Amino acid sequence: MPELRKASVRSFSPCEACTVRHLSICDALDARELDRLNAIVTQNRIAPHQMIFNEDDPAAHLFNVIEGSVKIYKLLSDGRRQITGFLFPGDFLGIALHDRYTYSAEAVTAVRLCRFPRAKFEGLLREFPKLENRLLQTASNELAAAQDQMVLLGRKSATERVASFIVTLAARARQRRQPDKIVALPMSRADIGDYLGLTIETVSRTFTRLRKSGAIALPDNGHVEIVRRDKLEALAGIEDTEPRPAVRAL
Amino acid sequence: MPELRKASVRSFSPCEACTVRHLSICDALDARELDRLNAIVTQNRIAPHQMIFNEDDPAAHLFNVIEGSVKIYKLLSDGRRQITGFLFPGDFLGIALHDRYTYSAEAVTAVRLCRFPRAKFEGLLREFPKLENRLLQTASNELAAAQDQMVLLGRKSATERVASFIVTLAARARQRRQPDKIVALPMSRADIGDYLGLTIETVSRTFTRLRKSGAIALPDNGHVEIVRRDKLEALAGIEDTEPRPAVRAL
């Protein structure tokens, strides 16, 4: 297990001031319930490229991303890697309720996390059906996103994959009230390749082609500017443009 | 919406006699609660290749597969298809709690289903936290399976994909107490291709190669015999051999 630097002071009510609560599962709880969550949470900071947990580690904690970006991935025995998701502020990490993590999680940038001991968190789940329901909604959304990703990996061309990736990142940035015209690309080309089932070189060439076609611009390696959204969406195959429709409250 | 042939008689307690209850979400309920489920369920029979629902249809029902095989898939506008899963007896269908189905579902073979009106089912979820928790466990398992499939689609060769597919099918057959040495392949080569991100021809050639290598035999188009499991697992990349480890009960 990596060493997790703990926040110097355990705040009495970090949730009160939480800037991403409206995006996260915590939003399902009222003030009293939030206090209970507060009582079991620890805030952590993780440096870029540091592991948060490894596949097959005992699943001791669940997390909420407060700040920064996280990648989750699986490895094959010969080192091939598939990144199965990127997480951003508000995203829940560790939803798979297995005894061991079924994937690895690593900080892409500097990251701030809320960390919940699993046993205690599951106690709260039992106590607050609202929270469990919210988690089910979240899992349901992730399942739908996973299916979209299967379409991408199984049936889309390199150009379609990269265009879809940019469009999806922009939609998620928009949800977080972050710029969706000049979109942050905190991850490396290698990460993008391992997420899209491509090599670094193909990702790079595809970015270049999209740039030359006028659909995007590349102000620097950490950003894409969407110059012609219509063109980009057409290249992407037009389907996952919008943030997923709201789940019906139960 | 397709016409669903209703069972001629609405049985008073089909769940009592259900042969797949131990595999399904219904297993989370006691006799009294099962009665409540009984009260909202309809049994349906679906003919091979008939639609169960279409992507973007209002999500009016949830289902449990009792008998037969189902495929779920998404289409791109130009007709490319990605099958995101096959369902077998005991599997729950429609877990994504969105207002509309996010994928299509079609009977592969003759199928028997338990059908639950969504609103009423969600009422029971609120009433029986055990059921909701079981659904969360199921969603969690599906999420893990989806991530395995992403690894397959993003990073595995054609041989590895087909070998993994056979090994996974065998493991699931075993869980249902069905033959796992001569494994049923109810779906067409086209379906297998659309599940594995390959063409029919590549699937066919790969089966032939696996047969010539001695790892499998092909008694007929509806079955694969696993002749040398070790060899097949080695070709698959050895990781999803076992049925997924049990989720911890909450």
Place this chain on the structure above:
DNA sequence: CGGTTCATTGATTCGCGTCAATGCAGGTGG
């Protein structure tokens, strides 16, 4: 028995991977 559907097999093409070279920014130490 002809017609239809599906699987297999072969020949060829092509998109992406592989290998290799170059560019470029950031960091370090003299």
Place this chain on the structure above:
DNA sequence: CCACCTGCATTGACGCGAATCAATGAACCG
């Protein structure tokens, strides 16, 4: 401040694995 290194991205030349195109075979069915 600059020389050097290191890691990452870009670009080009080439090869390979799977797709495409095409023909044949096998099973089923009216």
